[in-house]
Amino acid sequence: MKILLLGKNGQLGWELQRALAPLGELIALDRHATDFAADLAQPDSLAATVRALQPQVIVNAAAYTAVDKAESEPELARTVNATSPGVLAQAAAEAGAWLLHYSTDYVFDGSGTAARSEDAATAPLNVYGQTKLEGEAAIRASGCRHLILRTSWVYAARGGNFAKTMLRLAGERERLTVIDDQIGAPTGADLLADLSAHMLRQALQQPECAGTYHAVAGGETSWHAYARHVIEWARAHGHELKATDIAAVPSSAFATAAQRPLNSRLSTARLQQVFGLHLPHWQTGVDRMLAEVLGR
Numbered sequence: 001m002k003i004l005l006l007g008k009n010g011q012l013g014w015e016l017q018r019a020l021a022p023l024g025e026l027i028a029l030d031r032h033a034t035d036f037a038a039d040l041a042q043p044d045s046l047a048a049t050v051r052a053l054q055p056q057v058i059v060n061a062a063a064y065t066a067v068d069k070a071e072s073e074p075e076l077a078r079t080v081n082a083t084s085p086g087v088l089a090q091a092a093a094e095a096g097a098w099l100l101h102y103s104t105d106y107v108f109d110g111s112g113t114a115a116r117s118e119d120a121a122t123a124p125l126n127v128y129g130q131t132k133l134e135g136e137a138a139i140r141a142s143g144c145r146h147l148i149l150r151t152s153w154v155y156a157a158r159g160g161n162f163a164k165t166m167l168r169l170a171g172e173r174e175r176l177t178v179i180d181d182q183i184g185a186p187t188g189a190d191l192l193a194d195l196s197a198h199m200l201r202q203a204l205q206q207p208e209c210a211g212t213y214h215a216v217a218g219g220e221t222s223w224h225a226y227a228r229h230v231i232e233w234a235r236a237h238g239h240e241l242k243a244t245d246i247a248a249v250p251s252s253a254f255a256t257a258a259q260r261p262l263n264s265r266l267s268t269a270r271l272q273q274v275f276g277l278h279l280p281h282w283q284t285g286v287d288r289m290l291a292e293v294l295g296r
């Protein structure tokens, strides 16, 4: 089996290179690939890449993920997050290939406190969420066999992430202020990549598993409790940090270009039921990432 992976160097793409490798011949590209066009800002070039490579599976880990910047670059965000996934989906439909694609909790408005199911009404608050939602719709409209995994608060050991930023700030300052009114589940790119591989393997055998799934780690937290957890973990493992006061503040204390949903709780009942997979608690993955990053 031939698998085409786009966006190979993002948080998720990097982990997918590992997780998808045992499933078949993996061709992993990023936007600067020279042999085959793989820049999602250039939708017209993508169909030729699919036709030339003839993959049985296309995995799209590429996305415009700069949530605040998207407010001032809506056209580029839309091209990368909606138009190009639609082109890939059309090409997949024509080739009889599967498309595995990722979306976000930001397709919802985050009202209330309940965990949302896949069928809950969408109402994005920002350009990024709107373009990701349009990408989902384009994939469904293409008629290709697909899996769309909506995830949230993705982190990875490689590259920058929220936990690393908190550790750096906690080393520099006595007082940190962190938002406590956005609730969600930090989800490791490694977990998401492993889920992807398992789900893909089953879906290839059972095409009726195609569809949209919420894929996030277990449990829930706020950014504030997440930051406290990270700092306490580091202290418990012998790291000296200056910060003694981790103050909880509302989202309104931080002015950002894009509005973010307060309630990012996603129900994973469908994923667990259809695929029989277990979603470990978010702290399990974060602790593992911290051990990797801090070398303990």
Ligand SMILES: NC(=O)C1=CN([C@@H]2O[C@H](COP(=O)(O)OP(=O)(O)OC[C@H]3O[C@@H](n4cnc5c(N)ncnc54)[C@H](O)[C@@H]3O)[C@@H](O)[C@H]2O)C=CC1
Residues within 6 Å of the ligand: 006, 007, 008, 009, 010, 011, 012, 013, 030, 031, 038, 039, 040, 041, 042, 061, 062, 063, 064, 065, 080, 102, 103, 104, 105, 132, 150, 151, 152, 153, 154, 155, 189
């Ligand atoms: N990071 C997060 O907190 C969340 C991410 N997601 C979704 O998960 C998926 C993976 O996200 P991450 O790995 O965290 O993002 P990332 O920002 O780490 O990686 C995105 C990748 O897309 C590539 N890319 C950007 N523009 C491109 C273009 N024009 N052509 C080709 N490649 C391009 C980037 O170079 C990068 O390698 C995306 O679909 C994202 O929308 C969903 C919810 C939360």
